[in-house]
Amino acid sequence: MQITLEDWLRRLESAHPVEIDLGLERVAEVAHRMGLLDSPIAPRVITVAGTNGKGSTVAMLEAVAQAHGLTTASYTSPHLLRYNERLRLCGEEASDALLIEGFEAVGSAQQPDPEQQYDAVSLSYFEVSTLGALHAIRRQCPDVAILEVGLGGRLDAVNVIDSDVAIVTTIARDHSAYLGDDLLAIGREKAGIMRKGRPAVLGSESLPSSVTAVGRAQGALVSQLGVDFTYHVMAEPTSPLAQLPQWSWRGFDAQGQCHQIEGLPDPGLPLDNAATSLQALHLAGVGLDVVACHQALAKVELPGRMQWLGQWCLDVAHNPHAAKYVARRLEQSLVESGTSLLGGSEPRGRVFGVLGMLDDKDADGVIDALAPVIDAWLPVSLGGSRGRQADELAGLLEAHNQQVIQRAESPLSGAEWLAQQLTPADRVLVCGSFLTVADVLDALQSGRLSRSR
Numbered sequence: 001m002q003i004t005l006e007d008w009l010r011r012l013e014s015a016h017p018v019e020i021d022l023g024l025e026r027v028a029e030v031a032h033r034m035g036l037l038d039s040p041i042a043p044r045v046i047t048v049a050g051t052n053g054k055g056s057t058v059a060m061l062e063a064v065a066q067a068h069g070l071t072t073a074s075y076t077s078p079h080l081l082r083y084n085e086r087l088r089l090c091g092e093e094a095s096d097a098l099l100i101e102g103f104e105a106v107g108s109a110q111q112p113d114p115e116q117q118y119d120a121v122s123l124s125y126f127e128v129s130t131l132g133a134l135h136a137i138r139r140q141c142p143d144v145a146i147l148e149v150g151l152g153g154r155l156d157a158v159n160v161i162d163s164d165v166a167i168v169t170t171i172a173r174d175h176s177a178y179l180g181d182d183l184l185a186i187g188r189e190k191a192g193i194m195r196k197g198r199p200a201v202l203g204s205e206s207l208p209s210s211v212t213a214v215g216r217a218q219g220a221l222v223s224q225l226g227v228d229f230t231y232h233v234m235a236e237p238t239s240p241l242a243q244l245p246q247w248s249w250r251g252f253d254a255q256g257q258c259h260q261i262e263g264l265p266d267p268g269l270p271l272d273n274a275a276t277s278l279q280a281l282h283l284a285g286v287g288l289d290v291v292a293c294h295q296a297l298a299k300v301e302l303p304g305r306m307q308w309l310g311q312w313c314l315d316v317a318h319n320p321h322a323a324k325y326v327a328r329r330l331e332q333s334l335v336e337s338g339t340s341l342l343g344g345s346e347p348r349g350r351v352f353g354v355l356g357m358l359d360d361k362d363a364d365g366v367i368d369a370l371a372p373v374i375d376a377w378l379p380v381s382l383g384g385s386r387g388r389q390a391d392e393l394a395g396l397l398e399a400h401n402q403q404v405i406q407r408a409e410s411p412l413s414g415a416e417w418l419a420q421q422l423t424p425a426d427r428v429l430v431c432g433s434f435l436t437v438a439d440v441l442d443a444l445q446s447g448r449l450s451r452s453r
Contacts, residue, residue, distance in 0.1 A: 027127045046281075201283065203275075230249075231249045349424070351373060
């Protein structure tokens with residue numbers, strides 16, 4: 001009987017004793033056996049590390065590269081609805097067959113081989129996922145391979161590959177059980193993806209000093225937002241009906257030549273990451289075309305990041321840094337729709353927050369960041385060993401003087417209850433975890449949950 005993708009995923013979930021197992025020794029050994037380290041997996045390889053902004057950066061790298069006529073392969077994690085989302089080829093999800101082929105190649109390389117004096121090697125779910133994706137990417141031979149680094153950097157499975165350009169987006173506290181709370185130490189770990197003599201693009205003006213220090217020590221060619229490349233936002237629109245503000249980018253290529261692009265559209269994603277994507281592609285040897293950049297940024301989309309479906313806004317933000325960005329964008333959206341919390345002559349509906357989080361996340365910090373834009377909350381329980389219960393979240397919300405209107409045993413049951421209470425003027429933010437967003441997104445897209453009243 002043929003093994004399906006679902007069969008493979010179930011097998012991987014129980015094949016390794018721990019869920020997250022940082023370190024490169026085992027994964028590098030299997031990559032060597034697979035021949036992944038013998039030659040580059042693509043003519044241009046870009047790795048993207050950081051606490052927040054990796055997904056949006058990958059999406060914009062992919063869109064801009066494709067607009068320039070380049071073929072792309074993008075590896076990201078985790079997924080929202082389907083595992084296939086993790087590997088995209090020219091923007092399309094990988095087929096089950098291609099993913100299974102990768103898993104089979106990894107599984108074969110893990111086995112002992114007395115003739116080669118190979119011992120069996122155990123790999124985590126993420127490590128097998130990564131090596132399987134790298135195998136598929138090499139088989140597809142794209143012009144550009146874009147690889148999102150997992151929670152770490154230096155010891156992350158993706159870092160087994162030497163990239164042509166390394167990106168560090170932001171550094172904030174997250175995954176404390178594995179990375180700790182020391183921002184300098186977290187920065188050093190994330191910066192471990194940089195390589196000697198190759199460009200490293202730093203996508204924030206407020207990174208810990210350790211990131212630049214590691215880059216310099218490793219001999220990377222470091223360029224930082226606000227110092228070596230910049231962007232400038234034109235005047236804000238004068239009314240909600242006015243065109244969104246345009247922005248300009250100024251950076252340089254691998255030969256040190258300065259370039260500038262004016263009048264770029266708002267991609268609906270962080271402009272820090274948009275500017276970083278342009279700089280990274282330029283350093284990777286992509287001669288940026290003005291028209292192509294405009295077209296790519298005008299149509300780029302990323303599910304689960306400030307994604308509006310009727311009255312519902314979905315964002316996977318799960319730490320304070322990301323939540324602050326969501327709060328700003330949500331308030332901006334409410335102003336544009338005439339339902340701003342800032343008041344005015346027109347009556348507005350309420351803004352509800354459906355919040356579900358894992359127990360290793362900073363729920364207090366997320367609540368603090370979102371409280372100014374949420375009128376009332378509906379905490380929901382998440383399953384699994386790391387899932388936080390709704391009652392615990394409700395206690396934290398009430399400790400922050402927030403109104404809790406209901407509690408639910410799952411994101412979907414909470415959303416279904418709330419949908420019956422909404423008026424046409426109300427808005428809902430669903431956030432706190434990929435797991436929270438995935439349940440509600442699936443229900444909204446399938447029509448099982450109404451987008452509007």
